[in-house]
Structure formats: C-alpha cells, structure tokens
Amino acid sequence: MSPGYLELVCPAGTPAALRAAVDAGADAVYCGFRDCTNARNYPGLNFDPDELREGTAYAHERGCKILVAINTFPRAGAAEPWHRALDQAAAAGADAVILADIGVLDYATRRHPGLRRHLSVQAAAANAPSIAFYRDNFDVKRVVLPRVLSVEELTALIGQIGIEAEVFAFGSVGPMSEGRCFLSSYLTGLSPTSEGACAPASHVVYLERDGRLLSKLGGTTLNSFAPGEPAAYPTPCKGRYVTHGRASYLFEEPVALNVVNMLPELKAAGVTALKIEGRQRSKAYVSRVVGTFRRALDALARGAPAAVALDELKLEAEGGRETSGAYHKGWR
Amino acid sequence: MNAPAPARLTLGPLLFHWPPKRRRDFYHRIADEAPVDAVYLGEVVCSKREPQFGPFFADVAARLRTAGKEVVISTLALVTTAEEIAAIRDAAAGGALLEANDVACVQLLAGAPHVVGPYINVFNEGARDFLVARGAVRIVLPVEMPLASMRTVAAAAAPTAFEVQVYGRQPLSVAMRCYHARSHALTKDHCQLVCGLDADGMTATTVDGVEILTINGTQTLSHGYGVLLAELGSLREAGVTHFRLSPQNLDMVRVAKLYRDLLDGRLGAADALPVLRSMSGDVPFVNGFLHGREGMRWL
Numbered sequence: 001m002s003p004g005y006l007e008l009v010c011p012a013g014t015p016a017a018l019r020a021a022v023d024a025g026a027d028a029v030y031c032g033f034r035d036c037t038n039a040r041n042y043p044g045l046n047f048d049p050d051e052l053r054e055g056t057a058y059a060h061e062r063g064c065k066i067l068v069a070i071n072t073f074p075r076a077g078a079a080e081p082w083h084r085a086l087d088q089a090a091a092a093g094a095d096a097v098i099l100a101d102i103g104v105l106d107y108a109t110r111r112h113p114g115l116r117r118h119l120s121v122q123a124a125a126a127n128a129p130s131i132a133f134y135r136d137n138f139d140v141k142r143v144v145l146p147r148v149l150s151v152e153e154l155t156a157l158i159g160q161i162g163i164e165a166e167v168f169a170f171g172s173v174g175p176m177s178e179g180r181c182f183l184s185s186y187l188t189g190l191s192p193t194s195e196g197a198c199a200p201a202s203h204v205v206y207l208e209r210d211g212r213l214l215s216k217l218g219g220t221t222l223n224s225f226a227p228g229e230p231a232a233y234p235t236p237c238k239g240r241y242v243t244h245g246r247a248s249y250l251f252e253e254p255v256a257l258n259v260v261n262m263l264p265e266l267k268a269a270g271v272t273a274l275k276i277e278g279r280q281r282s283k284a285y286v287s288r289v290v291g292t293f294r295r296a297l298d299a300l301a302r303g304a305p306a307a308v309a310l311d312e313l314k315l316e317a318e319g320g321r322e323t324s325g326a327y328h329k330g331w332r
Numbered sequence: 333m334n335a336p337a338p339a340r341l342t343l344g345p346l347l348f349h350w351p352p353k354r355r356r357d358f359y360h361r362i363a364d365e366a367p368v369d370a371v372y373l374g375e376v377v378c379s380k381r382e383p384q385f386g387p388f389f390a391d392v393a394a395r396l397r398t399a400g401k402e403v404v405i406s407t408l409a410l411v412t413t414a415e416e417i418a419a420i421r422d423a424a425a426g427g428a429l430l431e432a433n434d435v436a437c438v439q440l441l442a443g444a445p446h447v448v449g450p451y452i453n454v455f456n457e458g459a460r461d462f463l464v465a466r467g468a469v470r471i472v473l474p475v476e477m478p479l480a481s482m483r484t485v486a487a488a489a490a491p492t493a494f495e496v497q498v499y500g501r502q503p504l505s506v507a508m509r510c511y512h513a514r515s516h517a518l519t520k521d522h523c524q525l526v527c528g529l530d531a532d533g534m535t536a537t538t539v540d541g542v543e544i545l546t547i548n549g550t551q552t553l554s555h556g557y558g559v560l561l562a563e564l565g566s567l568r569e570a571g572v573t574h575f576r577l578s579p580q581n582l583d584m585v586r587v588a589k590l591y592r593d594l595l596d597g598r599l600g601a602a603d604a605l606p607v608l609r610s611m612s613g614d615v616p617f618v619n620g621f622l623h624g625r626e627g628m629r630w631l
Binding site (some may be wrong): 073074075076077078079100101102103104106107123124125126127128129130132133134136137148149153156175176177179180181182183185186187188189191193194214218220221222223224237239240241242243244247248250251252326330331332 | 483509511535
C-alpha cells in the first residue's frame with residue numbers, strides 16, 4: 001500500500017459476510033474461529049478451519065487480506081485451543097493474526113515468527129510505552145488502538161510508536177478499557193476475556209411489566225423501555241442505571257460510532273487502517289457499510305469531497321444515532 | 333507437600349478520592365495499628381487526583397516504613413498522557429517497588445523488580461512466565477480468576493509471590509470517561525473532582541431498584557464487597573502468599589486485625605463473618621468469581 005493510503009478493515013462473522021466484504025471493496029477482512037479463542041464467540045458465527053482456508057483463497061484471489069482474531073485470554077492450563085487456532089491460521093495462509101494475551105503472543109512469536117502479528121484492542125494498549133512493550137517483545141507490526149483516545153492524542157501517539165495504527169471507524173462505542181472489563185462476568189459468570197462473549201444471548205431475557213419492556217442480563221435488569229421505544233440489546237455498559245435518583249445511560253447512550261466525516265483528520269493523524277465493527281451483523285450490513293466507506297475513501301484518495309450518502313450509514317447505526325465517541329475530547 | 337508460605341496481609345491502594353488530610357490520617361493509623369505487612373500507596377484511578385495528596389506522600393511512606401511495613405507504589409490502571417508516563421518514570425527512578433497496572437509501567441521498569449497489579453491480565457502460565465522473566469516478583473491475580481485457575485498459575489513458580497484481593501469492592505472496569513462527572517452533568521476535563529463526594533463510591537442502581545455497581549470516577553466497582561473468608565485456606569494451598577484488603581470507608585484497622593487472626597488460625601470464618609457484616613451496613617457480600625460463578629453471587 002502506498003504511504004497515506006487508508007486501509008479498510010472489515011468484519012466477517014460468516015463465509016457469506018466475508019465474500020460480501022471482499023466484493024464491496026474491503027482491503028482486509030478479519031474473522032475468527034468458532035470457539036472461545038476470539039472475542040465474538042456467539043452461536044452461529046465464525047469459521048471452521050476449512051471455511052477459513054476457502055475464505056482466504058477467495059480474498060487472496062481478489063487482492064484482499066485476511067486477518068484472524070485470536071484475541072481472548074486463555075484460562076490457566078488450557079491454552080491448547082489458542083495454540084491450535086494460531087497453527088490453523090498459519091496453515092490457512094492468513095496474512096496476520098490479531099492477538100491480545102501475553103502468553104499467546106509469546107507462543108506465536110516463537111512458533112510462527114513469520115506470521116504477522118497485530119495487537120488487538122483487547123490488549124488495551126493506549127500509550128507509547130505499552131505499545132513499545134508489545135512491539136519490542138513480540139515484533140507486533142500494528143496496534144488496534146483503544147476507542148478511548150481523542151484525535152489529538154492519536155496524532156501524538158502514532159508519531160511515537162513506529163508501527164502501524166488501526167482505529168475504529170464504525171460500529172459500537174466501547175466506553176470501557178477493553179479486554180479488562182468484568183461487568184458482564186459479574187452479572188453472568190461467563191467471561192468475555194476468556195470465553196469471548198460479552199452479554200451472551202443465553203443469559204438475556206426480555207419481559208413485559210406494567211406496560212414496559214424490561215431487558216435483563218443474568219437476572220439483572222439493565223433497561224426499561226416505554227411502548228414503542230427501540231429496545232437495545234442489554235450489554236452492561238449500555239444499560240440505564242439510577243444515580244442521584246435519576247435513571248440515565250450512565251456509561252454510554254445507545255449510539256453508533258461513525259467517523260465517516262473525520263476521514264481527512266484520521267489520515268492526517270497518521271492512521272494506517274480503519275476498522276469497521278460488526279462480525280455479529282448480517283452480510284447485507286457488511287455489504288452496505290463497507291461499500292459506503294469504500295466510496296468515501298476512494299473520494300478522499302482522489303481529493304474529491306466525500307460524496308457519501310450519510311443517511312445510508314444512519315440506517316445501520318445502533319439506535320439510529322451517531323457519535324464520534326472519544327475522538328472528540330468533550331465525550332469524556 | 334510443603335507447608336504453605338507465611339501469609340502476608342497487604343492493604344491495597346486506596347481507590348476512592350478522600351480529602352488529602354483524611355487520607356494522611358488514615359495511613360498514619362494504619363502505620364500505628366494495622367497488622368499488615370505491606371501497604372500500596374499511589375493513585376490507580378485518575379491522575380487528576382494526584383496533586384492533592386502529593387505533599388503528604390513522602391511523610392506517609394516514611395511513617396509506614398518506620399512501622400515496618402513494606403511500601404509499594406501503585407501506578408495508574410489506564411495511562412494516556414505524557415505527564416502520566418513521566419510520573420511513572422519518576423516513581424521508577426526513585427527505586428521504590430512499583431505496582432504496574434498498565435503494561436506501560438512494565439516497559440518503563442525495563443526488567444527492574446516490580447509487582448504486576450490486578451489491572452494487567454495474567455490469566456495463564458504463559459503470561460505469568462513472560463512477566464516473571466521481566467522482573468515481576470509478585471503478581472496480583474485478576475479479580476475474575478476462579479480458584480481452579482489460581483491453582484495452576486500460583487503453583488510451582490517460587491520465588492514469585494501471588495496476591496489475591498480478599499476484602500473490598502472488586503474493580504470491574506476502567507475507562508477514559510468519568511462516570512462520576514457524567515452523573516453530575518459534567519465532563520472529565522471539567523469534573524470539579526466530584527468523585528470526592530463519595531468516600532465509598534457512588535451507588536448505581538438498576539431501574540427496578542437493585543443496588544448493583546459502584547462508580548468511582550472513571551472506575552466501575554462491584555457494589556457488593558468482595559469477601560473471601562472460608563476460602564483463605566484453599567487460596568494458601570493454591571500458592572497464594574499475599575492477601576489484599578482494599579480500603580473501604582470503615583474501620584480498616586479492625587478489618588486488618590480480623591484477617592490477621594483468620595490467617596493465623598486464631599479465628600474461624602464463621603466467627604469472622606458476623607463481625608464483618610456488622611461493620612458493613614446494607615452492603616451485600618460477594619465471592620462468586622473465585623467459585624467460577626457470577627461475580628455478584630455469595631456462595
């Protein structure tokens with residue numbers, strides 16, 4: 001890729017979504033295996049080794065890269081699935097693996113030195129010395145930066161790290177430092193860090209009470225909706241809580257992150273790649289969002305005004321509302 | 333099987349933003365009266381709080397050392413600014429034992445002996461071995477870790493020490509955004525340090541009235557106090573050497589004496605529980621994580 005090119009990194013939870021992302025103009029597609037080794041371990045999603053091999057071939061024939069997320073933290077004495085996932089990603093011809101756990105990074109560095117390593121957002125590396133730790137010890141070539149930094153901080157940080165930076169462009173807003181949030185396991189007993197599922201569907205219940213719809217996670221009520229109000233999924237950091245006698249979205253409103261209007265700023269900040277979230281979303285979603293960002297990036301590369309139908313993305317946004325999240329400091 | 337190593341009692345870093353003089357007086361009393369072996373000083377949650385306690389820091393550290401306590405300097409769980417990095421660099425240059433809570437601190441220590449705090453994920457032997465080879469002399473295990481995992485991680489790694497929090501609200505997440513400020517319709521950059529209004533944190537209740545989480549600035553804690561009593565023996569057998577009390581807004585000297593008696597076999601868990609209950613008002617106790625269950629459960 002030429003310097004200054006913004007690479008478009010797109011999600012695939014299924015082989016169909018992978019093909020949709022490639023066809024819509026993804027530069028790279030990220031995906032994971034169908035088990036606890038990736039942070040989107042939800043029923044009906046992800047790839048077996050044969051599907052990954054076929055998907056990689058499909059992508060490579062069309063000039064698109066495949067990144068495999070192996071970005072959870074093995075439980076003690078049980079690292080075998082993570083090691084196997086690394087071996088299978090290498091065997092499938094993946095272009096890079098996205099890792100978070102220090103033990104997994106160490107194994108990958110020793111066992112598969114030639115397999116390119118990216119640092120997952122789950123490693124929560126939000127500053128230069130932390131990124132240097134992973135760069136120096138594990139020869140990490142790219143860091144996926146946490147969704148907690150402003151554009152000014154991104155610019156300063158990227159200038160210091162000497163490796164590529166990938167940032168979140170579209171999807172949900174993660175207000176917590178990722179990879180070390182135990183809210184979901186506090187409520188459900190299942191660990192996002194080790195089992196790869198935050199707010200697992202098996203623990204979600206919706207029920208009606210006094211004309212309102214309640215959403216519950218593991219028996220704890222996370223929200224109450226008026227008739228007709230859109231009922232968002234009960235993720236702990238997206239619930240309504242009462243403080244000072246008032247119910248509010250204490251952590252984050254039901255909004256989507258969208259930086260399509262900030263592409264020139266992110267390019268100027270030295271960002272290498274933009275990540276679109278949504279491995280749990282449909283192939284139609286992937287197709288539309290990737291296509292929209294592709295057109296915006298192509299326009300940016302030509303120096304043309306970003307001729308993007310913003311309404312198109314609005315339809316896909318969580319809660320139908322958008323934010324630039326932490327990229328603007330007032331968010332904090 | 334070898335006899336378990338002697339059980340060390342530690343006082344974890346104060347997570348809440350207490351007025352500086354109150355904080356100083358708290359540590360003076362700890363120095364004089366609490367039977368703890370080590371005290372963690374230093375700010376973990378928010379660097380905006382640090383300047384307030386700064387003038388008292390050296391005096392408090394000296395008083396604790398004179399009283400025979402090991403002083404460990406805890407560092408921030410989420411580091412982003414140049415000033416925060418410089419502060420860690422300065423602390424490291426001072427030669428004290430540091431608790432690293434962001435991998436940045438491990439990098440800046442460049443192999444010098446240190447404690448790995450509970451905000452750095454050490455869930456398995458691979459991560460443990462890598463960090464021990466780079467200077468970790470003690471590892472505070474993640475709050476979420478079940479006993480079965482501790483048996484693997486804390487075993488057969490002497491002379492590395494392992495610490496587990498056995499008392500106090502459990503840290504569940506850290507963020508850039510300040511929820512304390514947000515609940516007062518402020519932002520982090522103009523927060524007026526409203527986190528100081530709640531000496532034991534601010535309760536967040538579900539919309540149907542269940543007290544569930546505690547907000548402490550940018551940090552979210554369990555509402556329930558994590559309390560491990562009957563589990564202390566199993567933890568020692570698993571190889572845990574250090575037992576952490578996390579300061580709450582109550583008589584921590586009494587809590588320390590009670591845990592010292594428990595660890596020394598002078599008091600049983602069944603007798604300790606009602607004492608702790610009587611000190612804790614309506615706050616529920618939780619211990620689910622250690623048992624591999626919902627963290628909010630009491631088993």
